[in-house]
Amino acid sequence: MAGQNLDRNSIIIDIKEELNELPSRYSRPSIFKVDDYLRSGGWDNVYDPEIVSIGPYHHAKAHLKYMEQHKLRYLKRLLDRRNENEADRYIDAVVGMEQRARKCYAGSIDLSQNDFVKLMVRDGCFLIELLRYHGLNNLRDPDDPILQERTLSQLRHDIVLVENQLPFFVLNQLFNMTKSEDSNDDIISLTLLFVKGMFLNLSAPVGSLQIKKIDHLFGLIHDVWVLPFVKTIPQGNTGKNNQTSAVEWDNINSASGLREAGIKFKKAKDYSSLMDIKFVGGVLRIPQLNIYYETESQFRNLVAYEQYLPDGEPRYVSDYTFFLHCLINTPNDVELLRRRGIIGNCLGNDEEVSLMFNRLGKSILTSSKFSYAQTFSDVNRHYRRRTKKWLAKLWRITSIAHGRSSSL
Structure with a gap:
């Protein structure tokens, strides 16, 4: 035995x-x-x-x-x-x-x-x-x-x-x-x-x-x-005590989808950090990011470093990368942001840039208190409000057309 x-x-x-x-x-x-x-x-x-x-x-x-x-x-x-x-x-x-x-x-x-x-x-x-x-x-x-x-x-x-x-x-x-x-x-x-x-x-x-x-x-x-970027966050809103994500948030739509809802994109002029993204009055102001051959390697290593930070520590680069991942889904999104001066595409191919951010977004763990929670919430609120107005207008037009056809 x-x-x-x-x-x-x-x-x-x-x-x-x-x-x-x-x-x-x-x-x-x-x-x-x-x-x-x-x-x-x-x-x-x-x-x-x-x-x-x-x-x-x-x-x-x-x-x-x-x-x-x-x-x-x-x-x-x-x-x-x-x-x-x-x-x-x-x-x-x-x-x-x-x-x-x-x-x-x-x-x-x-x-x-x-x-x-x-x-x-x-x-x-x-x-x-x-x-x-x-x-x-x-x-x-x-x-x-x-x-x-x-x-x-x-x-x-x-x-x-x-x-x-x-x-x-x-x-x-x-x-x-x-x-x-x-x-x-x-x-x-x-x-x-x-x-x-x-x-x-x-x-x-x-x-x-x-x-x-x-x-x-x-x-x-x-x-x-x-x-x-940390310096732009109000004192007391960083690290483990950050209250930013007390706001409930969902993923935002792609740049093309947001544009269809009337949201505008402009290149930020006054900013201290590439990550300093603001949404005011239906306009997303985003600093220009130039995409080079080594950009993906830099992002991947920065994100990897943040993935091993202790729980509760902010992951600012991961949050920023996830923001861009949400905005960029197709080459059309890259083209839109490039024409607005927000993306500087030194790769020469919009599809390559969109694929890069598609890949980056698959392995990201964002901060437990997401840096852009309020921005996402504001963008989605604006998006839903504009969508409701558009649907109401479409319903009125349809109703009027239906009424006219019934009277004939």
Whole structure:
């Protein structure tokens, strides 16, 4: 019988050891792997790096090995610049942060302590030096192949991937340890300069950000992008206490459907954020969004980052994306918004833009207190009121026509 081979004591010991290995309390990671549901539909390429791995999730992939030599070259340049022969200071610093850094990643990281520390030092020093070489002219080497525009474009793509991150406290520590005494550069400004021009109208005052709350560089970029929108929300209406969604709301119709009900669309002129959408007097005023080849990757990674935020935290980008998903259903909707100056279509094909927002809307979890609840409610109220008037008018015309035909 099968039971005769059962080693009861061994099972008890194994389970006890597994239980002992569990942490005493759950530690929420800040750097997640995108789940299969979000990756479904063949969209792995928008979450995976093209040329460089940062952190443990992608470091062993064959097509990324080429950049490992450049990481070492950048580390050597850093040591030469600082007249240091060894990286022992940085190794010791990372050893002191190792356990905290491991907890930032979801699941178990299958790397020894030595390999994990080497990865943090190598990737961290590469990143901070890349930001410096790009942003500080006095350090730039015109012959550096990494700083050629094509390679920089690929690096920008890879650095703004939600999976391709290092804990910010590791980067910030290494950055501060390698600053020149007379230097006033900071990691936040250099990061924003590095991605400027390629990331969804990115701009925000650095002084508004709190370093202790930054998870990683991608989290920094996310926070900078949503910050101007957060400032437009009345004080007390953000975060877990946000009362915006106390209003009941239903999905709004597409842009074409709303236009048929008399709702007008205009490009917003005065706004602080792309997400600052207003509906007043039957007019939806929406800031212009330019659609480029990389726009879908940016939206997907921003949305993926927000999907793993704690329950109750606002998901501003997800809310904004869902708003656009509702407005854009067909190429006709894109054409309407493009003609109004609301969509700048750099893809050259309205159908591609409509398909993009159709795809984006399928995997979105919006804020529990939806940022556009009041706007949706107002639009739907206006839509229903205009529809009722139109139906009443049609009924009167039909009744008059019927009366005339009866009198003949």
